[in-house]
Amino acid sequence: MIQPYKKRKIDQALARQEAPPPEKPVTIDIADGPAIPRPSDPGLYSAWKFVMIATPLIMIYLTTYDQIGGFIVRHLPEFFWRGNFLEDWALTERNAYRAFFFFMPDGFQVTFQVTLFSIPVAVFLGVITGLCRISRRRPINLAASIYVEVVRGIPLLVQLFYLYYALGRLITIPPLGSAVLAISFCYGAYMGEVVRSGIEAIDRGQREAALSLGFTPFQAMFYVILPQAVRTILPPVGNECIALLKDSTLVSVLAIADIMRRAREFATISYDYFEAYTMVALVYLFLTLLLSKLVSKMEGRMGSYERR
Amino acid sequence: MKKFMLLAALAVALTLPATLPAQDGKTIKIAFDATWPPFEFVNENKEVTGFSVDYMKAAAIEGGYEVQVINAAWDGIFAGLVNKQYDAICSSVTITEERKKTMDFSTPYFTVRQAVITPKDSPVRVFDDLAGKTAGTQIGTTGTFAVDKVKSIISKTYDEVGLAVEDLYIGRIDAVVCDDAVASNFIMENKNYKEKLKIALVMDTPEAEELYGVAVRKGDSATLELINKGIEGVKAKGLDQELNKKWIVAE
Numbered sequence: 001m002i003q004p005y006k007k008r009k010i011d012q013a014l015a016r017q018e019a020p021p022p023e024k025p026v027t028i029d030i031a032d033g034p035a036i037p038r039p040s041d042p043g044l045y046s047a048w049k050f051v052m053i054a055t056p057l058i059m060i061y062l063t064t065y066d067q068i069g070g071f072i073v074r075h076l077p078e079f080f081w082r083g084n085f086l087e088d089w090a091l092t093e094r095n096a097y098r099a100f101f102f103f104m105p106d107g108f109q110v111t112f113q114v115t116l117f118s119i120p121v122a123v124f125l126g127v128i129t130g131l132c133r134i135s136r137r138r139p140i141n142l143a144a145s146i147y148v149e150v151v152r153g154i155p156l157l158v159q160l161f162y163l164y165y166a167l168g169r170l171i172t173i174p175p176l177g178s179a180v181l182a183i184s185f186c187y188g189a190y191m192g193e194v195v196r197s198g199i200e201a202i203d204r205g206q207r208e209a210a211l212s213l214g215f216t217p218f219q220a221m222f223y224v225i226l227p228q229a230v231r232t233i234l235p236p237v238g239n240e241c242i243a244l245l246k247d248s249t250l251v252s253v254l255a256i257a258d259i260m261r262r263a264r265e266f267a268t269i270s271y272d273y274f275e276a277y278t279m280v281a282l283v284y285l286f287l288t289l290l291l292s293k294l295v296s297k298m299e300g301r302m303g304s305y306e307r308r
Numbered sequence: 309m310k311k312f313m314l315l316a317a318l319a320v321a322l323t324l325p326a327t328l329p330a331q332d333g334k335t336i337k338i339a340f341d342a343t344w345p346p347f348e349f350v351n352e353n354k355e356v357t358g359f360s361v362d363y364m365k366a367a368a369i370e371g372g373y374e375v376q377v378i379n380a381a382w383d384g385i386f387a388g389l390v391n392k393q394y395d396a397i398c399s400s401v402t403i404t405e406e407r408k409k410t411m412d413f414s415t416p417y418f419t420v421r422q423a424v425i426t427p428k429d430s431p432v433r434v435f436d437d438l439a440g441k442t443a444g445t446q447i448g449t450t451g452t453f454a455v456d457k458v459k460s461i462i463s464k465t466y467d468e469v470g471l472a473v474e475d476l477y478i479g480r481i482d483a484v485v486c487d488d489a490v491a492s493n494f495i496m497e498n499k500n501y502k503e504k505l506k507i508a509l510v511m512d513t514p515e516a517e518e519l520y521g522v523a524v525r526k527g528d529s530a531t532l533e534l535i536n537k538g539i540e541g542v543k544a545k546g547l548d549q550e551l552n553k554k555w556i557v558a559e
Contacts, residue, residue, distance in 0.1 A: 165471065168478040175480065255444065255466045255475065264383050265465055268448025271410045273387040 037296050048289060055286045059279070062097040096275035100266050104279070107262030113176065114248045114258060118183040119241050125188025126237070130195025131221070144192065151189035157250050159186055164254045179251040187244050191237055198233035199225060231302050238295030242288050249284075259283060335374040336531055337394035338364055338522070341382035343446075343468040346493045346555045347400045347418075347520075350379070359555035360398045363417060363542065364522075366551070370541025371534045383447050383467060386410065386523070395524060395531050400487060402450045402518040411526055414535045416519035417548070422454050423491035425476060425484040426508040432483060435511060441482035444472035450518055451485040454511070470494070477501060483508070487518070489556050 037048035132144030151159070163173070163182045173181065202225050210220035252261035259280055267276040340348040340356050348358040356377050368375040378394050389397055389411065402420070403413045424443075426432050432441075439460040445451035447465040455463045464481055466472040472484045473494050484491070488510050495501050522539070524531045542548050 165474055165478075168475070168480070172478055172480060253467060255464045255471070257464075261465070265447055265452075267387070268383055269452075271386055273384070 037292060038299075048293065051285065052289050052293075055282055055289070059282050059286075062275075062278070063095065063101050064098070066095050096270065096272035097279055099270070100263065100272070100276050100279050103266045104259060104262050104283075107257055107259040108283070110176070110256060111245075111248055111258040111260075114179050114183065114251055114256070115241075115245045117176075117180045118187065118244055118248070121180065121184035122187035122191055122240075122244065123237065125184060126191025126195050129188060129192025130199060133192060133196040134199055148189045148192055151186055152193075156183070156186050156247055157253065160250055160254060175254055175256045179248075179254055179256050183244060183248060183251070187240055187247075191240050194236045194240065195229070195233055198229040198236075201232055202228050234302055235295065235299050238292070238298065242291050242295070245288060245291060246284065334372070334534075335376055336368075336396055336534065337376045337378055338396045338398050339378045339380040339385055339388060339394040340397075341385055341399045342379045343382065343470055344400050344490055345497070346489065348398075359418070359551055360400060360520075362551050362555070363548065364398050364538075366542045366547050367535065367538025369538075370545070371538030373534050373538070381467070382449075389523060389525055392525075395528065396535060397523040400490075400520050401523050403521040404450065404453075407523070411523045412528065412532055413521035413523055414532060415539050416521050417539050417542075418520040420487040420489055420518050420520065421510050421512060421516050422451055422485055422518070423488035423510045424508045425473065425486070425491050425495065425505055426482065427476070427479075427504060428506050430482065430506075430508060432508045434509060438483055442480075443483045443485050444475055444481045445469070445485050446472060449486065451487070455485055473501065473505070477504060493556075 037045045039045055129144050129147060132140045133148065135141045135144070154162075160179070160182045164175070164178050167173075168178075206224055206228065207220050210224040211217070215224065248258060249260040252258050252264065255261070257265075263276040263280040267273045270276075340358075340361060342348045342350045342356045342358075344358075346358055347360045348356060351357045356379050361377060364375050364377075376394075380388050380394070380397075380399075382399065385397055385399060386407075388394060397411075400418075400420075401407070401413075403416060407413070424432060424435065424438070432438060435454075436458065438455075439458065440462075442462040442464055443455045444464045444466055445455055446469040447467060449469075451469075452463065452465055455461050464472075464475075466475070469484070469486050469490060472481070472486075475481050476484045477500065488507070491507050495505055495507060522535050524535070
């Protein structure tokens with residue numbers, strides 16, 4: 001016969017053991033990624049606004065400081081007359097910031113292409129890898145795990161050199177193609193891990209309920225689990241996309257004329273290192289902030305029924 | 309804790325030699341971008357070596373000063389000079405009017421011309437034949453300037469001329485433009501390149517002649533004088549001819 005007091009103690013201990021761990025909102029944050037401005041983080045939110053306004057203002061100031069007002073007023077009539085305002089502007093006396101600004105645009109285009117092509121391929125690879133990583137079939141799981149281990153263990157810079165120069169002797173891939181391939185191959189592995197942990201975070205009951213309703217495992221995954229997992233997966237995937245944009249500067253080693261390459265070319269010709277790299281820093285800052293806002297907007301839309 | 313302190317001290321000690329500046333007033337730090345054989349490159353023993361390095365060491369003996377060899381990346385090598393990371397650049401820098409505006413040059417120590425490397429079956433005969441083709445160069449070299457002068461050539465710049473030659477060998481670009489001695493070195497020394505690549509042309513107009521000089525900071529006349537004295541000593545003794553024989557591949 002157990003005394004009531006003791007019994008209560010034991011009951012409590014058992015309850016403690018059996019109780020499911022307290023529900024925590026699942027957020028997968030990575031430390032090295034750029035910060036996504038969430039309204040719940042007021043400091044970051046206002047910092048985002050501040051930098052977002054300051055960056056273009058600094059860029060405008062640097063490219064026009066020698067002639068703010070003066071030039072625009074002087075040449076306004078010509079602008080309306082001939083419409084080649086920019087041409088005149090580029091021809092006036094040298095301002096290295098402005099000179100770089102006019103040197104850069106095709107680099108901007110290349111960076112844009114590399115990022116834009118890499119993101120869908122990387123996301124696609126990531127989803128496939130994530131699904132394979134949770135597969136119960138040994139060979140599939142093993143293949144995906146090896147892919148993740150190998151890719152995550154090799155620096156992107158080395159991967160780029162390897163694909164372009166080392167494998168180049170066997171198969172020749174055009175520069176843009178190898179840049180996109182290497183970056184998406186690398187980020188596919190990173191995103192695969194994000195997708196895997198996102199899916200694993202969904203309660204097992206969801207899958208069991210779907211199966212008991214007569215869904216096939218495939219349907220359960222694509223109609224029940226993945227749509228819910230997207231909410232948790234989206235922020236870190238967005239983070240990875242921003243990191244991808246930043247890492248795209250590495251393709252400049254493949255003689256691909258992205259923003260960074262153009263800046264280096266500009267600097268080695270004109271010796272205006274300070275001006276060129278200042279502008280590059282500002283341009284990338286502006287781009288990543290823009291992208292991070294986009295991600296936070298998408299996140300807000302996805303989680304609209306979630307109480308904050 | 310003691311172990312940790314010991315380890316920390318060791319770590320500091322290991323980094324010290326690299327950070328301590330040379331105290332001797334007569335030591336000149338000279339930067340080389342060691343990716344430009346046969347002038348400056350890293351040999352099997354991981355030493356920076358080549359024509360320029362030997363030349364500078366010979367000049368140091370003649371001029372009565374010490375040389376500290378520094379390996380620096382080409383892209384940014386001029387910025388390092390301005391930032392006082394070293395006192396001179398002897399990295400096959402061609403003396404140009406544009407460069408004279410930002411730095412001072414010593415007496416020329418070598419003469420080169422731009423050469424065009426192509427695959428063996430390429431129809432390129434004169435420089436203008438490159439129109440519409442892709443030409444690779446090392447970033448910010450006189451080869452780049454020559455390519456950029458002809459607008460219809462698609463210019464591609466690499467961190468190192470070796471990477472450009474490799475890309476030519478792979479077949480992604482149609483030509484590489486670089487200094488003639490460097491071009492012949494790449495083709496003669498490498499079996500793979502020798503089979504597939506050739507020097508299609510060397511620009512031989514008088515104005516295509518380029519002079520290498522040692523670059524120093526604008527207004528740093530003390531360093532410049534020492535180096536000039538050294539170079540003249542080397543020339544007077546005919547040491548430069550010996551170095552030529554030793555390093556430059558005969559065509």
